[in-house]
Amino acid sequence: MRNDVSRWCIALAAAACLCVSGGAIAAEGTPASAPAKARAGRSGARAEKKGERRIESTTPGAPAREEERQAEPAPTFADVSYGPDESNKIDFWKAQSATPTPLVVFIHGGGFMHGDKADRDGALLTACLNSGISYASINYRLSGVAIYPAQMHDGARAIQFMRSKAAEWNIDPKRIACTGGSAGAGISEWLAFHDDLADPKSDDPVARQSTRLTCALPTNMQCTYDPREIKKIVPGNAYDVAPLKQLQGLPETFNWDTDPIDADLDARLRDCSPLTHLTKDDPPIFAMNNKANETDGNIHHPNFGRYLKKQMDAMGLECEFHLTADFPDAKARVDAMMAFLKKNFGMK
DSSP states (O other): OHHHHHHHHHHTBSSOOOOSSOSSOOSSOBOOSSOOOOOTTOOSOBOOOTTOOOOOOOOTTOSOOHHHHHHSOOOSEEEEEOSSSTTOEEEEEOOOOSSOEEEEEEEOOSTTTSOOGGGOOHHHHHHHHHTTOEEEEEOOOOTTTOOTTHHHHHHHHHHHHHHHTHHHHTEEEEEEEEEEETHHHHHHHHHHHSOOOOOTTOSSTTTTSOOOOSEEEEESOOSOOOHHHHHHHSSSSGGGOHHHHHHTTOOTTOOTTTSOOOHHHHHHHHHHSGGGGOOTTOOOEEEEEOGGGOSTTOTTOTHHHHHHHHHHHHTTOOEEEEEGGGSSSHHHHHHHHHHHHHHHHTOO
16 A cells, blocks of 8 residues: 555656666765756655645745746755665755864655755755855655655764765764754754764764764654654644655555554654654754644644743753744744854854
8 A cells, every 4th residue: 555655646746857866875976067856756846635634845945936046056066875775865065164164954845755855945055155054955765665764764874974074075073953844854853862873883984973963953843753642732633644654654544543553653653753762962953833834733733843842941952943923034034043053053
């Protein structure tokens, strides 16, 4: 059934293109003059099945209009492979600096079912480069290719890979943040809260690198992917969206209220949820949700952000929570995100 859902998702992708590179791990990317094309199944624009509610790619300010996209600087390196799957690709923008720079890593949304690194937040990209902060945008395995924990582990591998490139790419490995909307927000939070996945005894030098973050900026976010917890946080049936089922390899017909949840599924649901991993040594969070999503059954409900802040406040951890309506325009939003980044990166 999961494969059927995957084929349906790919067939309805609105703007799918073939990937131009294979799955081999490259030592270095190639300089780029234009954003790389998305491969089949990765388009952010996708027709919806009638009646379906999905976790969308809803990062504020992204994707930008085409003319804005064309005005953005081309990545220093495009489609750099960080892992064995053909989707494991990074676009990287090196900030001009004589000293190692902090790094912001964008992780796209799309319900873990679709989306692409081209859906980056262009306004934040520009602001970072202007402030001496390098920027990257990654692709990861979608749930039609591999179920959880592939998506989170790909995000972790990307962080490790870029740390391994610190000297070549002029990155400060001690100052790395993640951001992204919806599914990308969840991966960012998971990385921020999860114990370090570094394996110091590994034969792979990349795997020996840390996965920990300096801070994270999840937007239009969910703090848990466990439907049993979502029911407690958001009114209505937000917990019953199809992407959460596909993420766990379940059929769309799976009923969270009546179907049995065995020990394996129970463990995966708990492990998949960022809040499960929250401990007192975790980094600061800038969380943001859209006020317009404050409706029963909305999987992007602001209650996720409020609940995250409540949990972090109780542990004495910094969580700056905003609604998009708190800002008069996109510039003010980006300015607030940049202020948070600079504070946690130790920049003036």
